[in-house]
Every structure is written in C-alpha cells, then in structure tokens.
Amino acid sequence: MRFDKTEISLAAVAIACVLFGFVSPGWLIFLLTIAFAKALVVQGVVMQMRSGLVSFGQGLFYCIGGYTVGMGGQFFGIHDAIAALSLGMLVAIAVAMVLGLLLTRYRDIFFAMLSLAFSMILFGILVKSPGLGSTDGFNVHNWTIFGWAPDGGESSQHTVFTLTVLAGLMIAVLIHRYTKAGIGVICEAVRENEVRVEYLGLSPRWLLYGNYVSAAAVSALGGGLTALATGHVDPEMAYWTTSGEFIFIALLGGLGHVAAPFIAAVVFSVVRTYAIELVPHTWQMILGFTLLGVIVFLPKGLWSLVSRKKAGERA
C-alpha cells in the first residue's frame, strides 16, 4: 500500500497530537478530544455536501453512536470501548440503510428537512423514555479497552484522546482515498449535474445511498467517542441545534480538504470557549460574527486560506 503526501502529513500531525497530549493541560486535551470527535460527525456532513446534499439531521447518527456506547455499558454489559464504538457504527449503518431508501429519493431542502425530521423523531422518543433518563440522559462510565480499565482521571482522558486521534486519522485517510477515487469524484459530478451522471450509465441514487450510509457510520463513531470523553449522553445530541452546529463547522472549514473539518472544529471550540470566558453574556454573538466573517471573506471556508496560497504559488 502506498501513502501519498497528504496521508503522511495527516499521520505526522496525528502523532504530534498524541505526543502533545502528554504535555498539555487536561482542559485542552478534553477540548481537542471533543473537537476531533465532532469533526468526525462533520466529516459525515461534508461527505454529503460534496454530493450536493445538506443533512440537517446528522445529530441522529451522532446520538445513535453516543447512546449505543452508553446503553451498551449500562444495560448490555458491553464495557469494551472498541466493541461499543463498533456496535454504535453498526446500529447507525442499519438505521441508515433503512432511512436511506427513503431519503435518497429527495434532494435539496426536502432532503435537509426530512433528515432533520428523523433526527427529531429520535429526540422525541428519547425524551419520552424515563428508563433512559428522559432529557437528563445518563452517565457513561466503567469502560475498558482490550480488557484494560484506565484508572479514572488523567489516564482515561489520555486514552480517549489517543483513541479519538487514531480514529480520526483512520477515517481521514479513508475519506481522503474515497474522495480521490473515481466514486468520490462522481459524487461531485452528481452535485453538478445528476442527469448527466445518469446518462453515463451510473445510478446517482445508489451512489448517494452508499454515501449516506458511510457518512452515518463515521458520524456514529464521533458520537460514541464524545460519549466516552464526556461520560454522559442526553437527547440534546439528536436535537436540531446540535445538527446545526455540525453544519456551522462544515461551512467554517469548507469542502476543500479532508483536514478542513478537523481544523474548523478546533477553531470553533477555541473561539467558543474563549468567547464564553471573556463575554459570558454575548458569546453566541461572537460565534455568529465568526461565521459571518468566514462566509463574507472566505466563502469556501477556512481551507481557502491554504488553497488560495497554493494557487498563488502556482501562478
């Protein structure tokens, strides 16, 4: 197997992140863990955006991933983190395979609203389940990894961080290969002109279906990692504002490169946490202005800072 430059860079950054985790303060590790986990969900959103579909309900799979990890430990005795994360992805794939049959018939705002609707249905079901703590949710703890139980505090934090970085790396490499492969390029063609793709003898619908299902799996992984890191899940994970946040981050980063969602998620988390600290009453405004600024000045997201520079060099 040959790795291209991007993949090697990604791996280098991932290793740097893991090493950096050993010297940085706990709050920063946590912030980065959550940012990278959310970035995985954003990868799911971006995968669909690339093919022209905006999912306003990616929180559905984020929540499925989180709740599967939580419920696995709480009710089914699945304490191994890897097993629980994989189970979360499997459940998400199963759900996406069913919902995808309906959703891939729709485009544009109809797809967006329908995906939002399914996410809110899950929210409604969870809110009406007192056994799962209704809106309060429940704690996720006592997880192990390959039979080894991190002894609380820092060691479990480092473990989740490392796990998240490695998962992020794996997914990033896979998505990078996917977008460069023929099928990934056709996704962009579907966005530009679906009818032509059909005339070429391909089925845009089944392409979108596969895309939707794999995006669901990636998002569920992000949700599961968030649940492990936070130690708590609640139905808010499926609420529309959470899905909105993922779109926010996706727009912030842009569709230019597989690393963009990761960078955007870190920027988003850093801006938000400092906004909350410095202007506790109006932090939402700071976030709003940030997005507005990016849309006005960098319509293709933060990544255009990089690609613009590259274009300049080429010229």
Next chain:
Amino acid sequence: MKNNKTTFSKYLVSGVAALALTAGLASGASAAENGKFRVGIVTFLSGPAAGPFGVPSANAAKVLVEALNKGELPAPYNKIGINGAEIEAVIIDEAGGATKQVEEYRNLVQRQKVDAVIGYVSSGDCLAVAPVAEELKTFTIAYDCGTSRLFVENSDAQYMFRTGLDASVDNIGAVRYLAATRPDVARLSGIQQNYSWGQDSWADFTAAAAKLLPESEVVEEQFPKIYQGQYGAEISALSVKRPEIVHSSFWGGDMEALVLQANARGLLEDATGLLTCGEASLATYKDQAPNGMIIGARGPFGAFAPENDLNTWFKGAYNAAYDLDPVYPATKMAQAILGLKFAAENAGVADKAIPTADQLAAGLKGASFPSVSGTVEMARGNGHQAMQGIAYGEYHYEDGKASIVNSVAFSGECVTPPEGVSAADWIAQGFPGAQCN
C-alpha cells in the same frame, strides 16, 4: 507540486501548534495564584431559563460577592470574603447542553483554576458534571437542579454537594398542602412540560396524592412540549374534565403564558392552580393571576424565606441593587455561596488561607449552617444533600401589590425521604417515619 505539498503539511502542523500555543499561553495568564478565592458560578445567561432563573441567580451572586468582599454581611458571615481571602467570581453561561457544560467545567477547574464551583439549574448538567467533579477533585455545589438521581447515581460522592432541595420534596409538599388546606378535593389534573422535570414532578405528585388524598382521582393530564407557549388545546382539554386542582411544574415564560391563558379562559376560576415553581414570577403576574392560586418556591426560598437577620440583609441588598425582591433562584444562589463560605471557614485552616477541596468537603459534609432561608442541615445523601422544609401559600394581589397568604410550612422530616430511601419507594410505602408538625 512537491513544493506545494510540503508547504501544506507545514501549514497544517504550524496551524495546530499555533492554536494550541495560544490556548496554552492564555491559560497561564488566567491561572494567577493571586491569593484570591476563585469561585466559578455557572447559571443560564442565555436561553429561556435565563430570565426566570439564571439572571436573578447571577445577580444574587454579584450582590453577595461584592458585599462579602466588603465584610457587610451580618454575623456569622461578617468575615471579609471567604475565610478572609477576597472572592473572585467567574460567571459563565450554562446554555448549550451537557457535553458543553462538562467541557466548560474542566475549563473552569483546569484553565481558570477556580477553588470551587457553584451552579447548575438543569438536572442533565448536574448529572453530567457530578462524576467530573469527583474526577477532578473539585468542591462543587449544585444550587438549583432538582433531580433525585444526583446522589443515587453518585452515592459515593466526595466533592459534589447540593444546597437546594430534591424535586420530589416540591411535590410531596404540594400534596401535603392540599391535604392540610383542602382535604376534600376529589378531582385532580395536571399540565407538565414534556421532559424529565415535568414527567418526574407529575409522577411524584400523583403517587403522593394517591396516599395522602385517597378520595381523589386524576381526571386529566396534559404533557405539551417545553417552550410551546400556546396552551389553548390543553386548557380546553382540562376545562371539560372540571378539575378542582390544576397542578403544574411549568416555569418561566411557559408558566406565565399558561397562567395568562388559563385565567382568561376561566379555567383558573373554576379550578385552583397549583404551581410548584410559581413564586419565581410573583412580581410579574399582577392582576393576570387569580387570587387564591397556590404557589411554591421549591423550598423556604424567595418570598417564603423566613424573617432572619441574613434574609433581611439579603433582601435589602438585592433590592437596593436591582429594585426587585429576590425570587427563589436568587435565594438559592445566596444559600449556596453561604454554604461555601461556611465550609471554608469551618475547614480549620489559617486565616486568609484557601482550603483544599478535601478540607472544604469535610467542612460542609453533614454540617448545619445558618442561611438566608433559615438553618440548612446537610442531612441527606450521606451528608451531601441539604434537608429543609417547604412552604406553599396562595397568591394574593391587592392595591397593586402581590403577596402570599395562607402559607403553610412543612418541616424537612415531613417531606424528605429518610436516608437511603428513594422518594418513589417512600411515597409508595406511605411515608414511614415522616415527622410532621
């Protein structure tokens, strides 16, 4: 092309490093060991819970911190600041859900280096933060959230405390008030927001009513979604069943909207409203709520707080600053801050020294301290949960002034399950061991 790719990877590495570095530098700047007692205050500063709960609480915290730093409180809290050290409050917003609150809690403790955290209105946030408080070994007081699960799921808590009352107390108290003042009511109904708070409140209320008002029956229950704002259909559904009591755990804008709409539709003339959180809007109902509507304050707080030196001082100071009487969330915030001060000053450390989390926890565990709401006994949850009485009364509006009449108070032992017994079990068993005045 080769050149571009290397530039890119450099870009990526330097970008991530720069971000981390700025964050790290900023953390160094704010982590000043300046001899002040840093307290993180977390409450809603935005969203629907900000107006009724968050803002009065944050205001109370500001009034109290300022006065404590000047040493203006009556004895036994007349020592400057906390144990002689000046207090520095870091107020942050609780909006945004449990994941974000866990992140912000870690930021408070690890980046802002606070010595203690007071906060949380939302039960979900309390439940999510409790294990983190234990992990980071940080003294934390939940001042308002009501979930009974807090010390059931964290039964070995060392650093998490709650100076407010469990929500089951609200509803046991409400039924006791009905049994004491209207023993003959037969037709009960309820309207609750469809989320944990509403569901739990209604479950506790109906279970307690089945024991204490055995003649009564539940004729209607409605669960509109939270923040719905329009309750026309629900009010009609309640009206046609001709209830005598309409119980509601609504709060904030929803509660005010319900009172306004139900009163205009005549529901609150035929039936008596019973609002467990009703006191929080005491000053805003004016003539839009009927006289005789039963309201509570989730404990002896707000307008139900007893006359004592501390409360007289607190009401005066709050009123002087904001031209309003403190509502129950404000009193509860003041109580949590006094609890923290009590813990610090009874931790057995030298003057002006800042006690460790373990010393603070030992100072508050099982203690009983004087507060704006009377004496607080940390007598439940293994010494981590406050036990206090609760009072209910009727709203009365006359000559432009709202007041509470026919108030009845119940002692803590009368409405609180014994140690180690869950509220649901205690109610189901018929309140064994309850001592009522």
